[in-house]
Amino acid sequence: xxxxxxxxxxxxxxxxxxxxxxxxxxxxxxxxxxxxxxxxxxxxxxxxxxxxxxxxxxxxxxxxxxxxxxxxxxxxxxxxxxxxxxxxxxxxxxxxxxxxxxxxxxxxxxxxxxxxxxxxxxxxxxxxxxxxxxxxxxxxxxxxxxxxxxxxxxxxxxxxxxxxxxxxxxxxxxxxxxxxxxxxxxxxxxxxxxxxxxxxxxxxxxxxxxxxxxxxxxxxxxxxxxxxxxxxxxxxxxxxxxxxxxxxxxx
Amino acid sequence: xxxxxxxxxxxxxxxxxxxxxxxxxxxxxxxxxxxxxxxxxxxxxxxxxxxxxxxxxxxxxxxxxxxxxxxxxxxxxxxxxxxxxxxxxxxxxxxxxxxxxxxxxxxxxxxxxxxxxxxxxxxxxxxxxxxxxxxxxxxxxxxxxxxxxxxxxxxxxxxxxxxxxxxxxxxxxxxxxxxxxxxxxxxxxxxxxxxxxxxxxxxxxxxxxxxxxxxxxxxxxxxxxxxxxxxxxxxxxxxxxxxxxxxx
Numbered sequence: 001x002x003x004x005x006x007x008x009x010x011x012x013x014x015x016x017x018x019x020x021x022x023x024x025x026x027x028x029x030x031x032x033x034x035x036x037x038x039x040x041x042x043x044x045x046x047x048x049x050x051x052x053x054x055x056x057x058x059x060x061x062x063x064x065x066x067x068x069x070x071x072x073x074x075x076x077x078x079x080x081x082x083x084x085x086x087x088x089x090x091x092x093x094x095x096x097x098x099x100x101x102x103x104x105x106x107x108x109x110x111x112x113x114x115x116x117x118x119x120x121x122x123x124x125x126x127x128x129x130x131x132x133x134x135x136x137x138x139x140x141x142x143x144x145x146x147x148x149x150x151x152x153x154x155x156x157x158x159x160x161x162x163x164x165x166x167x168x169x170x171x172x173x174x175x176x177x178x179x180x181x182x183x184x185x186x187x188x189x190x191x192x193x194x195x196x197x198x199x200x201x202x203x204x205x206x207x208x209x210x211x212x213x214x215x216x217x218x219x220x221x222x223x224x225x226x227x228x229x230x231x232x233x234x235x236x237x238x239x240x241x242x243x244x245x246x247x248x249x250x251x
Numbered sequence: 252x253x254x255x256x257x258x259x260x261x262x263x264x265x266x267x268x269x270x271x272x273x274x275x276x277x278x279x280x281x282x283x284x285x286x287x288x289x290x291x292x293x294x295x296x297x298x299x300x301x302x303x304x305x306x307x308x309x310x311x312x313x314x315x316x317x318x319x320x321x322x323x324x325x326x327x328x329x330x331x332x333x334x335x336x337x338x339x340x341x342x343x344x345x346x347x348x349x350x351x352x353x354x355x356x357x358x359x360x361x362x363x364x365x366x367x368x369x370x371x372x373x374x375x376x377x378x379x380x381x382x383x384x385x386x387x388x389x390x391x392x393x394x395x396x397x398x399x400x401x402x403x404x405x406x407x408x409x410x411x412x413x414x415x416x417x418x419x420x421x422x423x424x425x426x427x428x429x430x431x432x433x434x435x436x437x438x439x440x441x442x443x444x445x446x447x448x449x450x451x452x453x454x455x456x457x458x459x460x461x462x463x464x465x466x467x468x469x470x471x472x473x474x475x476x477x478x479x480x481x482x483x484x485x486x487x488x489x490x491x492x493x494x495x496x497x498x499x
Contacts, residue, residue: 220260230425234334236471241260246334250260 003196005030005170006051006086010177011065013043013050015058019047021222023065029169029217033190033199035230036215037206039245043222044202048170051200052086066227069168084112085160091173091204094144095152101128102141104156108164123163130196131159132189151182155189162197169193175208187212206246210234218242266327266337273323274398277344277351281395281461284355285388287313288454291365292384295447297365298375301310306342306362320348336468342466347398350457350464356389357450357457363433364443373437374424376444383451384413385421391454394461403469410478416455421441421447421486 006028013021013101021043036044049055050063053074067074074082088158097105105124109115115123124141128134133155137148162174168233171190175183190212190235193199203209209216210230217227218239226242237243244250287309294302324345327333333341390412397406427445431438463474 206334210334235338237335243335244260244262247337248266249262249264 003030004028005070006049006200007066007071009066009068011047011050011063011067013046013055014060015046016060016064019222021050023220024219024224026217026224026227027038028198028200030198031194031196031215033212034215035209035219036200036202036217036219037204037209037246038219040204040248042219044219045172046198047219048088048172048202050170051104051170052083052088054083054088071220084108084164085166086164086168086170087160087164088170088172089154089157089174091158092177093150095148095153095156097144097146099145100142101145101148101156103139104145105159105163107239108160112164126158127159127163128156130162131155132185132192133159149182151178151185154178154186158186158189158193162193165195168198168200171199173202173204176204183208201246206234212251218245220245252329257383266331266333269303269327269338270340273320273327273341273344276316276320277347278395278399279312280320280348281351281354283309283313283316283389284351284358285391285395286327286358287355287432288358288361289388290393291361292447295365296380297445300364300365300367303362303365308356311354311360312358313352317348317352321345321346324348336471339471340468343464347461347464347476353457357454359445361450364446366440366443368440372424373430373441373444376423376430379419379426380444380448380451383416383423383448385388386416387418387451387455387458388418390458392415393463394465397462401465403466406461407477409459409462413455413459416452418450419454433441 008024008026008028010208011021011024012019024047036048038044046055051067051074055061055063055222056079063075069082069085074086095106099107106120107125109123110122128137128141136152137143140147145153148156154177156184158169158174168240175186178186187208188198190201194214201209201212213230215228216230216233218225218233218237218241219243226237226239228238233242234246237246254431287306291306293299294306299349324341327341328338331337359485393408393412397409424445427441427448432443440469455480466472466477
């Protein structure tokens, strides 16, 4: 069994007085893909947003419990440093629309002190390559990010996240706004990314979870119902509730 | 947030109807196969060529059942992309139909080797074969019942009954060989009996496989989890029986 990269210990997250997730404990294995599934409103997105301290940026929000990255609680660390180590990709591609492809990727470095141009070039190229976008944009990195297709924009956002040098990559339904071809490219990319990163992906698409994830967690009504190897969860779930959800009997 | 009604989620039927329909078609195919086996044995035992021909003529329909089931199960897999119990059921049905096809096919084979030269002085052997037929037919029926009514216990009981068939099979083999030694002229006919005894044993095995796949569909458990196989050795190396005769 691989080591644990990210350990969640009795995590509860509130909006005002209402807990959106309750007492979730979960270990994310290093360099593996873990999918979070569950019906709309179950707390998946809230949960993943707690993993890099995004949740607390909202008004009247609060978190209890621990999130340990390599054994250190991220809630004792500087939030900016945490988000550099734990990157995030969102549901809709959100490139900086006024910036070029190049600048969208290098922006992470610019906020991170001054670097020689050669170094920035290297990081941009490597990030675009890792995001499987380089071959498609290598001759036009100065073009506006908005000239890219939706699928390319999403890979650009992945490249931007990678440029910050994260160890964990959180993806909140990264393919839900993409067509099947762009989706399959992102899925293929996720398979490659796990060689270097620990990936957590929230998805509504059961088959996507089955295709990309090594482990899957099912969350319902803010609580963790079941966590296990993806194959086991989809073929023979232990919990009746999991079975009812994944077979489309509710949700 | 949290829009589910109190008292748990609202449960929908999901693919229950489609799954039920698939299972019913498999059971229908199983009935057809069982009838072929039943009539095949009766034709063989009676040496009735006309009855045998009727069984042989049903082979094409068995093929159609097999192809239709495969098509329906694959369509379900592709169109619904099922998970958990639905996935296991579709996968199990793909295998179950293969076993049902074999059951019918073995009945077909009994009809194929039917010959008018049936009778002879072999009452003891006939009794063993008739006993095999009775047990094996009821096993196939039980396997189909387990599939039709989702009964794990009924399916599990098949493994116990299979042991009885194995014992009868060895008993039949022993008697046939004894008869071959005593009446060499009857050897061609006895060779057919040997085949039929073997067919019964194969049908019982296929019935067990249907039960095994039914259990998998319903529980996700594989055979090795509830019935580990014991080590086996060649018959001649097995301990002699209490009556001093070597086992055959």
